[in-house]
Amino acid sequence: MGRNEIRLRRQRTTARGIDRFRNYNSVLERHEQTQRLKKIMRVFGFFVVILIVIMMIIFLSRWEERGTESNSHGMNVASSVVIKT
Amino acid sequence: MSEDEIRQEEAIILQAKKDPKAFGVLYEKYFDRIYFYLLRQTDEEELAGDLCAQTFVNALNNLKRYELRGVPFSAWLYKIASNEVNKHFRKNKGKKVFSIEEVRIKELVAQSDDSWDEELIQRLIEFMKDLPLDMLQVLELRFYEDRDFKEIAYILDITESGAKMRTYRALDKLRKNFKLKVKYDG
Numbered sequence: 001m002g003r004n005e006i007r008l009r010r011q012r013t014t015a016r017g018i019d020r021f022r023n024y025n026s027v028l029e030r031h032e033q034t035q036r037l038k039k040i041m042r043v044f045g046f047f048v049v050i051l052i053v054i055m056m057i058i059f060l061s062r063w064e065e066r067g068t069e070s071n072s073h074g075m076n077v078a079s080s081v082v083i084k085t
Numbered sequence: 086m087s088e089d090e091i092r093q094e095e096a097i098i099l100q101a102k103k104d105p106k107a108f109g110v111l112y113e114k115y116f117d118r119i120y121f122y123l124l125r126q127t128d129e130e131e132l133a134g135d136l137c138a139q140t141f142v143n144a145l146n147n148l149k150r151y152e153l154r155g156v157p158f159s160a161w162l163y164k165i166a167s168n169e170v171n172k173h174f175r176k177n178k179g180k181k182v183f184s185i186e187e188v189r190i191k192e193l194v195a196q197s198d199d200s201w202d203e204e205l206i207q208r209l210i211e212f213m214k215d216l217p218l219d220m221l222q223v224l225e226l227r228f229y230e231d232r233d234f235k236e237i238a239y240i241l242d243i244t245e246s247g248a249k250m251r252t253y254r255a256l257d258k259l260r261k262n263f264k265l266k267v268k269y270d271g
Contacts, residue, residue, distance in 0.1 A: 004180075005214075006210050006214050007182055021137060021138070022113075028106065031145040
């Protein structure tokens with residue numbers, strides 16, 4: 001079992017000196033910054049999704065085109081073989 | 086905390102969900118408590134200040150998701166603060182510190198003959214060093230932060246009966262080892 005680190009404070013901690021850490025405006029500012037960043041990330045994510053969808057559509061249409069091209073090429077070859085025989 | 090105070094806080098929270106500036110009232114109300122809670126766990130004023138600010142930023146960021154669950158709003162803040170401390174020590178591979186005021190130890194344990202001496206305090210500290218971490222956390226929240234068992238359970242993500250059991254076990258150990266009267270009205 002690991003030993004805990006216990007430190008003894010001889011004097012009671014007081015509110016004196018704590019005020020230098022009390023700054024609601026800075027908390028609010030950090031919150032707004034986080035919200036802005038979240039918004040940017042959301043918009044960025046939205047564009048990435050749209051980009052992926054567009055790329056998939058392009059890829060699928062090209063793949064389909066190639067499929068029909070090879071089909072028609074195959075049919076041409078088959079018909080020429082039939083003519084020769 | 087009275088019903089009226091809880092209702093007032095609820096109103097502020099609802100308002101703050103729309104306008105974060107309204108949260109300032111709760112910030113002012115709980116800043117000291119959260120700061121000292123963090124200071125007791127870090128023993129560094131600057132670090133406690135930073136973690137305290139981060140606690141309130143996180144609270145503001147997640148305020149829209151906050152739901153009332155039968156515990157005061159402060160319990161939610163304690164939970165965020167506790168997570169922040171754990172995150173800090175995990176990240177820096179440090180060990181959690183429990184900084185205890187001498188006065189508070191004396192308040193917790195009532196010596197019948199007032200014979201507090203340095204040796205007894207040191208023995209108590211040595212004893213606490215070997216207490217399981219979960220017991221120490223419960224003792225800290227119960228006796229130094231004055232949280233009730235329901236709140237402790239919520240803060241530490243355990244059941245209420247689990248929080249009670251840990252406290253009783255820790256106090257039992259304390260009584261057996263030191264033959265002291267522990268102030269406890271359970």
